[in-house]
Amino acid sequence: MKSLRQLYKIGVGPSSSHTMGPAKAAEGFFADHPNADKYKVVLFGSLALTGQGHGTDRAIKGVFGNKDVEIIFDKESPCVHPNTMDFYAYVGDEIVEKRQVFSVGGGAILVAGESFCPEQEIYPHNSFAEIKEYCQKNNLRLWQYAIQYEGEEIVDYMKTIWQAMNNSIEEGLCQEGVLPGGLNVVRRAKMLVTAKHKESPQTHEDRIVSSYAFAVGEQNASGGTIVTAPTCGASGVLPAVFRFSVEHHNFTEDDLIHALLTAGIVGNLVKTNASISGAECGCQAEIGTACSMAAAGLAEMHNMSLQEIEYSAEVALEHHLGLTCDPVCGLVQIPCIERNAVAAMRAINAVSLATFLTASAKISFDTVVTAMYETGKDILESYRETSIGGLAKLYK
Numbered sequence: 407m408k409s410l411r412q413l414y415k416i417g418v419g420p421s422s423s424h425t426m427g428p429a430k431a432a433e434g435f436f437a438d439h440p441n442a443d444k445y446k447v448v449l450f451g452s453l454a455l456t457g458q459g460h461g462t463d464r465a466i467k468g469v470f471g472n473k474d475v476e477i478i479f480d481k482e483s484p485c486v487h488p489n490t491m492d493f494y495a496y497v498g499d500e501i502v503e504k505r506q507v508f509s510v511g512g513g514a515i516l517v518a519g520e521s522f523c524p525e526q527e528i529y530p531h532n533s534f535a536e537i538k539e540y541c542q543k544n545n546l547r548l549w550q551y552a553i554q555y556e557g558e559e560i561v562d563y564m565k566t567i568w569q570a571m572n573n574s575i576e577e578g579l580c581q582e583g584v585l586p587g588g589l590n591v592v593r594r595a596k597m598l599v600t601a602k603h604k605e606s607p608q609t610h611e612d613r614i615v616s617s618y619a620f621a622v623g624e625q626n627a628s629g630g631t632i633v634t635a636p637t638c639g640a641s642g643v644l645p646a647v648f649r650f651s652v653e654h655h656n657f658t659e660d661d662l663i664h665a666l667l668t669a670g671i672v673g674n675l676v677k678t679n680a681s682i683s684g685a686e687c688g689c690q691a692e693i694g695t696a697c698s699m700a701a702a703g704l705a706e707m708h709n710m711s712l713q714e715i716e717y718s719a720e721v722a723l724e725h726h727l728g729l730t731c732d733p734v735c736g737l738v739q740i741p742c743i744e745r746n747a748v749a750a751m752r753a754i755n756a757v758s759l760a761t762f763l764t765a766s767a768k769i770s771f772d773t774v775v776t777a778m779y780e781t782g783k784d785i786l787e788s789y790r791e792t793s794i795g796g797l798a799k800l801y802k
């Protein structure tokens with residue numbers, strides 16, 4: 407598995423696979439051909455179908471500055487990967503390079519014909535079962551395991567990550583008005599915080615944790631700075647659960663960092679063994695993974711056992727199996743923003759269940775990750791970030 411630095415990335419929304427990944431691919435290509443006369447970028451699959459709503463063209467053009475760049479949305483041609491881009495550099499009318507790049511989720515890219523660099527793999531284990539065995543043998547918690555392989559510097563990195571997550575909540579809570587993109591979705595984070603309904607302690611908690619998830623989701627949808635956890639679209643779940651828990655249980659900064667590291671291991675396992683891309687496996691891969699990460703981190707904050715952490719993460723992912731990705735108008739707004747809030751509440755529920763039911767658990771975390779991947783491969787393309795099925799098709 408790779409470093410948690412590859413999972414948690416500070417970036418600009420609304421989509422890690424549709425803006426951060428393409429921008430990174432464009433940066434690499436432009437760096438290799440800074441003096442070409444013109445460039446062409448052809449987008450395929452989900453990038454072609456939802457790229458306009460997600461701002462893929464803006465993200466790519468932003469890299470090339472005032473150069474001559476043509477962007478083509480090829481919605482018809484088949485493609486090897488659901489997020490495929492072909493980059494062309496021209497001198498005169500001659501193509502000096504054509505490069506195919508895949509945006510594989512969470513802002514990560516893969517150039518066709520190249521494999522991931524083996525030196526970037528810093529963890530020797532690739533399954534929860536292996537990690538659990540190692541931790542039990544060496545009396546380690548998951549966060550200690552992460553530090554063992556990442557080095558102590560990862561703690562400072564996590565502090566920076568938390569600062570950015572918290573900032574996205576703070577900034578989102580201050581905003582009002584309508585989100586960009588034409589759907590006229592009203593920002594509701596601030597509305598949730600200030601709502602004055604009669605409520606029980608439970609609904610109060612749900613409202614507050616939801617307001618934090620909405621705040622990040624709305625920042626993401628408006629091109630604000632967020633942290634991929636594991637993606638831009640699902641970036642509100644983990645900060646909402648962690649901030650709410652810190653405020654309500656007096657957890658320390660150390661508890662928070664340990665939770666982020668624990669959640670990171672869980673997210674990394676999904677990224678390694680399945681996918682965190684909505685275009686590849688539907689929303690179960692994004693929101694499901696975010697919920698699983700948040701549940702594992704929260705269980706760590708409560709100092710729960712490794713088995714309880716595993717069960718929390720498993721339950722959180724299991725009950726997102728089959729969740730489709732059908733963003734209305736190709737924007738990361740409906741159903742995405744509310745979905746972050748629902749998943750945040752679900753992560754808290756998963757940890758509550760783990761308190762009582764871990765001993766009777768039947769499904770391992772590794773099994774549910776495999777099931778999620780296989781389910782994702784079976785989900786029709788119309789429900790994998792193409793905006794041609796489900797809510798996106800029916801919304802008028």
Ligand code: SF4
Binds near residue numbers: 688689692739
């Ligand atoms: S529906 Fe889920 S996977 Fe699809 S864009 Fe929204 S958050 Fe991402």
